[in-house]
Amino acid sequence: MATENLTLGKALTMGLRKAMEDDPKVLIMGEDVGKLGGVFRITDGLQKDFGEERVIDTPLAESGIVGTAIGLAIRGYRPVCEIQFDGFVYPAYDQIVAQVAKMHYRSQGKVRLPIVIRIPYGGGIGAVEHHSESPEPYFIHTAGLKVVTCASPLDAYWMTQQAIASDDPIIFLEPKRRYWEKGDVDTSAPASSAYPLHASRVARPGTDATLVAYGPMVKVALDAATAAEEDGRDLEVIDLRTLSPLDLTPVYESVRRTGRCVVVHEAPQTLGTGAEIASRVTEECFYSLESPVLRVTGFDIPYPAARVEEEYLPDLDRVLDAVDRSFGW
Amino acid sequence: MATENLTLGKALTMGLRKAMEDDPKVLIMGEDVGKLGGVFRITDGLQKDFGEERVIDTPLAESGIVGTAIGLAIRGYRPVCEIQFDGFVYPAYDQIVAQVAKMHYRSQGKVRLPIVIRIPYGGGIGAVEHHSESPEPYFIHTAGLKVVTCASPLDAYWMTQQAIASDDPIIFLEPKRRYWEKGDVDTSAPASSAYPLHASRVARPGTDATLVAYGPMVKVALDAATAAEEDGRDLEVIDLRTLSPLDLTPVYESVRRTGRCVVVHEAPQTLGTGAEIASRVTEECFYSLESPVLRVTGFDIPYPAARVEEEYLPDLDRVLDAVDRSFGW
Amino acid sequence: MAKGATASRTRSTRSRAAASSEPEMVQLLTPDGKRIDSARDSYGTEYTVDFTDDEYRGLYRDMVVVRRLDAEAEALQRQGELGIWASLKGQEAAQVGSGRALRPQDMAFPTYREHGVLYCRGIDPIMPLGLFRGVDQGGWDPNEFKFQMYTIVIGAQTLHATGYAMGINKDGKVGGDDGEAVIAYFGDGATSQGDVNESFVWSSVYNAPIVFFCQNNQYAISEPIERQTRVPLYQRANGFGFRGIRVDGNDVLASYAVTRAALDQARSGEGPTLIEAYTYRMGAHTTSDDPTRYRLANELEEWQAKDPITRLGTYLREQKLVDEDFFTTVDEEAKAAAQHLRERVLTLPDPDPVSMFDHVYPHGSPEVDAQREKFTAYAASFEGSAH
Amino acid sequence: MAKGATASRTRSTRSRAAASSEPEMVQLLTPDGKRIDSARDSYGTEYTVDFTDDEYRGLYRDMVVVRRLDAEAEALQRQGELGIWASLKGQEAAQVGSGRALRPQDMAFPTYREHGVLYCRGIDPIMPLGLFRGVDQGGWDPNEFKFQMYTIVIGAQTLHATGYAMGINKDGKVGGDDGEAVIAYFGDGATSQGDVNESFVWSSVYNAPIVFFCQNNQYAISEPIERQTRVPLYQRANGFGFRGIRVDGNDVLASYAVTRAALDQARSGEGPTLIEAYTYRMGAHTTSDDPTRYRLANELEEWQAKDPITRLGTYLREQKLVDEDFFTTVDEEAKAAAQHLRERVLTLPDPDPVSMFDHVYPHGSPEVDAQREKFTAYAASFEGSAH
Numbered sequence A, B: 001m002a003t004e005n006l007t008l009g010k011a012l013t014m015g016l017r018k019a020m021e022d023d024p025k026v027l028i029m030g031e032d033v034g035k036l037g038g039v040f041r042i043t044d045g046l047q048k049d050f051g052e053e054r055v056i057d058t059p060l061a062e063s064g065i066v067g068t069a070i071g072l073a074i075r076g077y078r079p080v081c082e083i084q085f086d087g088f089v090y091p092a093y094d095q096i097v098a099q100v101a102k103m104h105y106r107s108q109g110k111v112r113l114p115i116v117i118r119i120p121y122g123g124g125i126g127a128v129e130h131h132s133e134s135p136e137p138y139f140i141h142t143a144g145l146k147v148v149t150c151a152s153p154l155d156a157y158w159m160t161q162q163a164i165a166s167d168d169p170i171i172f173l174e175p176k177r178r179y180w181e182k183g184d185v186d187t188s189a190p191a192s193s194a195y196p197l198h199a200s201r202v203a204r205p206g207t208d209a210t211l212v213a214y215g216p217m218v219k220v221a222l223d224a225a226t227a228a229e230e231d232g233r234d235l236e237v238i239d240l241r242t243l244s245p246l247d248l249t250p251v252y253e254s255v256r257r258t259g260r261c262v263v264v265h266e267a268p269q270t271l272g273t274g275a276e277i278a279s280r281v282t283e284e285c286f287y288s289l290e291s292p293v294l295r296v297t298g299f300d301i302p303y304p305a306a307r308v309e310e311e312y313l314p315d316l317d318r319v320l321d322a323v324d325r326s327f328g329w
Numbered sequence C, D: 001m002a003k004g005a006t007a008s009r010t011r012s013t014r015s016r017a018a019a020s021s022e023p024e025m026v027q028l029l030t031p032d033g034k035r036i037d038s039a040r041d042s043y044g045t046e047y048t049v050d051f052t053d054d055e056y057r058g059l060y061r062d063m064v065v066v067r068r069l070d071a072e073a074e075a076l077q078r079q080g081e082l083g084i085w086a087s088l089k090g091q092e093a094a095q096v097g098s099g100r101a102l103r104p105q106d107m108a109f110p111t112y113r114e115h116g117v118l119y120c121r122g123i124d125p126i127m128p129l130g131l132f133r134g135v136d137q138g139g140w141d142p143n144e145f146k147f148q149m150y151t152i153v154i155g156a157q158t159l160h161a162t163g164y165a166m167g168i169n170k171d172g173k174v175g176g177d178d179g180e181a182v183i184a185y186f187g188d189g190a191t192s193q194g195d196v197n198e199s200f201v202w203s204s205v206y207n208a209p210i211v212f213f214c215q216n217n218q219y220a221i222s223e224p225i226e227r228q229t230r231v232p233l234y235q236r237a238n239g240f241g242f243r244g245i246r247v248d249g250n251d252v253l254a255s256y257a258v259t260r261a262a263l264d265q266a267r268s269g270e271g272p273t274l275i276e277a278y279t280y281r282m283g284a285h286t287t288s289d290d291p292t293r294y295r296l297a298n299e300l301e302e303w304q305a306k307d308p309i310t311r312l313g314t315y316l317r318e319q320k321l322v323d324e325d326f327f328t329t330v331d332e333e334a335k336a337a338a339q340h341l342r343e344r345v346l347t348l349p350d351p352d353p354v355s356m357f358d359h360v361y362p363h364g365s366p367e368v369d370a371q372r373e374k375f376t377a378y379a380a381s382f383e384g385s386a387h
Ligand SMILES: Cc1ncc(C[n+]2csc(CCOP(=O)(O)OP(=O)(O)O)c2C)c(N)n1
Pocket: B031, B060, B062, B084, B088, B091, C113, C152, C153, C154, C186, C187, C188, C189, C190, C191, C217, C219, C220, C221, C281, C285
């Protein structure tokens, strides 16, 4: 038994470390991942312990990071690429959506690219432009990529290892505003005890309405559910965890019981993740819905200046407002 | 009166030509747009008539095309960039979503980028990989870009000119499989007679169900509506034309009458355009819907080999099947 | 053909060519079939080849077969059997020369035009036709044949090649004759892409065992080389910290010698080289292209005088390495290969539509499975009907 | 300061520096404050400056003020008034030298660190603080001041600069002293980005009137220059077909002279130049950074001996261009400017939240309007409540 109270960031570090210990083919590559340990220190200490050959400070170019990771994967390595911030993934876009996503398909299964692309994402940290974005819809829409995100230190620890062990190319989204939040992790538990990578989870059972969230918004949804108790409403919260493929079975099951559904995410609303969830939930639960699936999301504007981001980001009040609207429909 | 029967491709050419005549600041730039007139000959003859300073064969790099267009726009030009095929827009992704889309916002309106990015898109032409994609969801999700597509020679002619005259940055999607289809265009009509750029249009009125389509799928939807007549079903077809902003008012109005809605597009289903439409229509027309909004789309797979693309692409049968399912719900 | 070429490095007395003057080009066989004993690049490396008669004949045979197969594919496209075809005509020497210079352990990353290199790697020439016919994206096993998939997105493969070469370093597989090396193919147009330049940065910084083989065929579709650069392309390498060499890409001997030397330098830990193979695309960009719109017939004529096959034929003839029968035999061999290709293309089966749902992910996906199932049921609903 | 520098081109007898040896660097003022009359680059261009006493004093004043404002911004960040700050400390000479070399009609495209250039362009130094405080993305009018917005996405602005320069050509605004030119700023790390290399391709091919001003401050956050290149950065330019020059970036005179000459060549139609200003980031990458994790204190000490301000101060003193009062006055001026900055930062108003819906599109959007309206109604529902 080695249960530790870890920050989400630290849990990621320990997950990466474990993956590197388990498989000598695992590489870490990106900008400043070496001595500095990454700007968020997620790779802290790894270069010291695993050497420069396995923890690689790369030249400053994201297409190069992902493109060379492809070659390393063809050579038999398992590269874990760090993109320094969400807003800097776009120079690598072609390599991600036209190369990584398609290689297995194009080669009829002959070429596997077990690449993990880690992206700290989302807002709420008072940063300058390009440092607070939620690019997940771009990747969820892209066939051939899998996309996951963690909301707790426990998931951070295990999902990192599972993603690296998977042969699928995976976009691993890290909720950067939660890096410093703590939770218990039993690092001595066997891998088999971990919750599956591509499965969503009921984070809080409830009966009156279903809140669907992921990554940084799980905490907001849970807080909203707690606050809603005061109004006598018992909200179920589902943490999606896997965004591609989506695992909506627990959502359908929930909405069939509650008849109401609110999806929460930071990405802009139009063709944000909520659009897909609303569409599928409506199709699957048509006769159970008492009101349309509502979305509480970022607005359809570029991410605004930090001093107004609190108004841009979904918060407890906006979630409760949507719940109210759902009940008042 | 100068009504001509033009192919959609020719109508685009004439629209571009007119825009260049009207405003000496309009530039055409891209790969092979000069002597060759583009691989689809859409810029045919323009370099000959307007010179190499206004019709610019660029080096082979999409980020460079869009990035330098930004600088030219800052300098007061109105660049029209051609991306040779849908699948080659991704190297320009950062310049499009992080630069073009945000400059006006970031500068609080001080910098305008009247750039049009033309992209021949979609499948059905028997091409090799990367030549048949439908990347519009990536751009629709991106705040700060506008996105339009034409389905007829008439729209091709006018929308080109309107997009170039607009100060908004616009992704202009050209349904390449329709380049050779003909329609009447009155090129002597005044610009004021043209239908507005950012408005959808009822392409065929009907009473029993609403089909929503755009670009290459409008014809499929119209054919399906014709075929449905045999089954005694009167389908309304709406040609969206503008994908960002979406103009769904006619769709809401229609669905409130018909109670049924089917959205058709080539892009993969998950977070394809249909997801947003379904979500909004459900929210706006909740009590009018007899069945959930159904989506007939590309599958969640990379675009397949040409010899099976007919099975991948939505066709008349798949649309009618969805209409049947809508009625049988 | 392992011992075919030798390259020795001695400081040249000639100084480095100035950027403005016409650059030197390594050549071992002139357009009129005269052998040049040896040639130096601007770094002073001396190149020569020391082929057996059989090896000379082999190179000739390769080029003739490759050109004939290419012509057959083009004809098949004209007859509607392929959707499109990208001809290598004119680039046989660059491709066979570099392709034969690869050692078995070396890995190649091609564009969509490297049919000659593919042939040298021992891959059945039917393979790329699947891509151009539209039945698959190329059917060979990239790792078995050490020849990766064709890449259509310009330049993308150069980064893959670089990463692979970094992996060779990590595996400690540089040094000595059994060291491994990588060759990345791309065109003149590709040199403008960010990815290609990033691959130069990476390769240099990590001293990767890689040869960048740029076939400058003078055009990127309709755009002449002046739209991509105002100095010779091989000079690009110096600014990134590695060697750049221009070779006569229509000279199979020089293409072989320079590539072999560069690969051997790479495998022994001396880092990357950029080779600019100066050649000409004799045909259209692809069968969809119409070069009469952008180039004059006399340009083609000029280059026909530098034809890579003719010049080696002249040499073989003048050196009496062959008799006239040889040419007849080779032509017949090539014709037979083409005929064989044609027959098999016609019988290439269309894929089963439901197979389009396969291989999206190594571990599969319930979403794709659900769509496959729905599709199968939907397709079945038509069975027996007129559809 | 228009007549400040002269550059004359004469073929140098010195041959071009070999890639391996330590490259030459244009210098006009040594670290210990000695004037060098003139210096040549490897192309034989000779640089000197011919400043009036006032101009020398002006450059000193600029650097001191710029450093003091920078320190104030850093202090404001430590006190929570800014979210983050990217200090220019150590790069004052490169920025003031190049910034003062711009003619009024020239256009600059900065990164996020060009506070010194911004100052030279006459923009109120409060302006960039809006970005770092999080109230806007920089408030100046990029076209009015001929200084574009800060660009955080590494390298992206180099393509914008190139396009703008192409526009100058199109407008016929090259040739003569009233010709226009562009300067694009970027760091050593940025040279690895595809975009920067594409901007080199474009600028060369279109002979754009542009100067690429790369401040090689030895680091990209924690990564030393060896992670980006194994040869001196200025050499990158040659392979793209234009001049590359290394200048002592801690020497304000040389930075001025080389930039002025390159801009004038650009404006007269001689195309692009890459200037590598060899300098040092004396502080952290930003206030979020901790350089003790990746570099040793003695490196900083070494560079402190080359401080750009000290060396000009020594020169002024030794040449008796100033008395001791001058230094006191300048320090006081700087302090006052800093104090003024501080006062105004504290009163920078937070933006009205509803303004976040403004300026998404020049022509607006009904979707954004609808969201603005809903937001306003929603916000109003809290008014008067505890929220
Ligand atoms: C990123 C990208 N942009 C555009 C294209 C379209 N395209 C295909 S081949 C080609 C020209 C390539 O020229 P070059 O690199 O010289 O190779 P070549 O075809 O001459 O062998 C272009 C523009 C593409 N395939 N990929």
